[in-house]
Amino acid sequence: MAEHEESRCENCIIRELNSLKALKKEELKAISDSKITRRIKKGEALFQEGEKLGGVFCVRNGVSKLSKISDNGKDQIVKIASKGEVMGQRSVISEEATNLSAVALNDMEVCFIPKNNIIERIQDNPAFTQAILKHMAQELKIADDFIVNMAQKTVNQRLAEILLYLNTTFGTDEEGYLALILSRADIADVVGTATELCIRTLAKLKKQGLIETKGKRIKILDRSGLQQLKDGF
Amino acid sequence: MAEHEESRCENCIIRELNSLKALKKEELKAISDSKITRRIKKGEALFQEGEKLGGVFCVRNGVSKLSKISDNGKDQIVKIASKGEVMGQRSVISEEATNLSAVALNDMEVCFIPKNNIIERIQDNPAFTQAILKHMAQELKIADDFIVNMAQKTVNQRLAEILLYLNTTFGTDEEGYLALILSRADIADVVGTATELCIRTLAKLKKQGLIETKGKRIKILDRSGLQQLKDGF
DNA sequence: GATAAAAGATGACTTTTGTCAGTTGCCCAA
DNA sequence: TTGGGCAACTGACAAAAGTCATCTTTTATC
Numbered sequence: 001m002a003e004h005e006e007s008r009c010e011n012c013i014i015r016e017l018n019s020l021k022a023l024k025k026e027e028l029k030a031i032s033d034s035k036i037t038r039r040i041k042k043g044e045a046l047f048q049e050g051e052k053l054g055g056v057f058c059v060r061n062g063v064s065k066l067s068k069i070s071d072n073g074k075d076q077i078v079k080i081a082s083k084g085e086v087m088g089q090r091s092v093i094s095e096e097a098t099n100l101s102a103v104a105l106n107d108m109e110v111c112f113i114p115k116n117n118i119i120e121r122i123q124d125n126p127a128f129t130q131a132i133l134k135h136m137a138q139e140l141k142i143a144d145d146f147i148v149n150m151a152q153k154t155v156n157q158r159l160a161e162i163l164l165y166l167n168t169t170f171g172t173d174e175e176g177y178l179a180l181i182l183s184r185a186d187i188a189d190v191v192g193t194a195t196e197l198c199i200r201t202l203a204k205l206k207k208q209g210l211i212e213t214k215g216k217r218i219k220i221l222d223r224s225g226l227q228q229l230k231d232g233f
Numbered sequence: 234m235a236e237h238e239e240s241r242c243e244n245c246i247i248r249e250l251n252s253l254k255a256l257k258k259e260e261l262k263a264i265s266d267s268k269i270t271r272r273i274k275k276g277e278a279l280f281q282e283g284e285k286l287g288g289v290f291c292v293r294n295g296v297s298k299l300s301k302i303s304d305n306g307k308d309q310i311v312k313i314a315s316k317g318e319v320m321g322q323r324s325v326i327s328e329e330a331t332n333l334s335a336v337a338l339n340d341m342e343v344c345f346i347p348k349n350n351i352i353e354r355i356q357d358n359p360a361f362t363q364a365i366l367k368h369m370a371q372e373l374k375i376a377d378d379f380i381v382n383m384a385q386k387t388v389n390q391r392l393a394e395i396l397l398y399l400n401t402t403f404g405t406d407e408e409g410y411l412a413l414i415l416s417r418a419d420i421a422d423v424v425g426t427a428t429e430l431c432i433r434t435l436a437k438l439k440k441q442g443l444i445e446t447k448g449k450r451i452k453i454l455d456r457s458g459l460q461q462l463k464d465g466f
Numbered sequence: 467g468a469t470a471a472a473a474g475a476t477g478a479c480t481t482t483t484g485t486c487a488g489t490t491g492c493c494c495a496a
Numbered sequence: 497t498t499g500g501g502c503a504a505c506t507g508a509c510a511a512a513a514g515t516c517a518t519c520t521t522t523t524a525t526c
Contacts, residue, residue, distance in 0.1 A: 070385035144301060196474095430482090
């Protein structure tokens with residue numbers, strides 16, 4: 001059966017968003033022949049903390065949370081990955097079990113690329129390796145900023161920040177509500193707090209006229225107000 | 234004037250500790266010819282947040298803190314770098330100003346390697362690039378763990394953890410006190426709390442017989458007790 | 467559309483953490 | 497040796513965050 005044109009890596013526009021764009025046409029063809037496209041339903045796991053990954057996942061559609069359970073038993077979301085992002089790179093590169101779990105936040109379509117394809121490319125295509133290196137350097141910087149935020153900011157500030165992040169990263173729907181809908185529990189897991197406090201803090205923002213809610217959906221009314229809050233008034 | 238043998242990178246044992254070990258002899262010679270050895274006194278800065286770094290720093294001796302000021306004006310230490318570690322890699326690789334400041338915690342001796350040396354090596358020595366890549370993957374994992382700790386653990390737990398870390402990483406002096414002596418303010422900046430709470434929490438550990446203090450020096454009396462505390466009793 | 471299950475929301479309370487104002491003690495330099 | 501300055505420490509209080517119990521609303525499913 002003939003494959004659709006866009007299901008071949010060489011033609012896939014997603015690749016432009018990540019390190020795979022450094023690959024040559026014939027390399028992409030090889031990857032395309034061994035990759036597996038999978039559909040993941042909302043709530044399903046792509047992989048679990050501690051698993052040895054057989055390859056990386058390239059997100060074609062949908063959004064996934066990457067989280068880790070702390071010793072205290074609470075889940076902390078460290079990243080939200082969406083279209084174009086590659087998950088599991090770290091684990092494949094360091095040849096260790098992954099330290100994070102990935103769970104779909106909505107229905108997803110991902111390409112699974114067996115790790116040999118990646119490792120061989122790293123060994124023989126310096127441009128590719130450098131692209132990944134630059135990307136990792138960027139991620140490391142983001143991680144440092146995250147650490148500082150978690151350590152030094154209040155729940156208030158962190159919540160304001162994540163609302164702004166969701167807005168700029170995923171945009172809004174026709175009615176102006178944040179396009180990516182997270183449960184209160186997931187928002188709390190990003191902010192690093194209890195669900196109750198997250199809900200309470202959202203209620204406070206609502207009372208201050210900074211946001212509006214409708215069910216679990218959230219609309220930002222005062223961007224610069226949130227920005228100020230984020231920076232500590 | 235003839236240089237001492239051990240001041241040449243080719244002969245430097247420090248290199249065995251980091252990615253530079255992936256370099257060939259002639260590459261090391263080139264680096265050695267352009268590198269500058271510097272002495273930094275305790276309290277002096279190697280570089281400041283926001284600076285464009287002209288190269289990387291390889292620590293030969295001494296210890297440095299890497300920190301970042303949060304929007305709230307508080308300093309957060311994200312890493313403690315010691316012998317063998319390379320600082321400033323991220324900034325050089327991503328060609329951006331550094332996001333961290335580096336300040337010496339005791340007298341240091343570092344080698345400054347101009348960035349061209351690093352960038353050229355990344356472009357023409359795949360083994361070197363891969364070594365850095367693996368190292369960064371490792372750092373990223375550590376950063377994720379740090380995030381989860383900051384987000385989900387109490388000051389108590391984080392303090393216990395850092396005491397154990399100081400013990401395993403830097404060891405103890407003849408009397409059994411932690412060999413790396415940090416001010417209470419610095420410990421607080423690692424833990425991500427106020428100096429007063431850090432002091433109070435140390436006093437509590439002392440009362441529980443887990444540690445002993447003498448001036449600013451700290452001795453661990455009950456390793457497994459601290460371990461338990463770290464994991465939440 | 468009824469109903470059960472899940473998620474959201476709120477109140478009351480406890481614990482943890484932060485802040486401010488001060489005291490003590492130590493080290494170093496005049 | 498003395499005294500100024502800084503770091504360590506303490507107390508009292510305020511603010512932030514966590515917890516538990518309960519209730520309401522939404523969502524999913526038959």
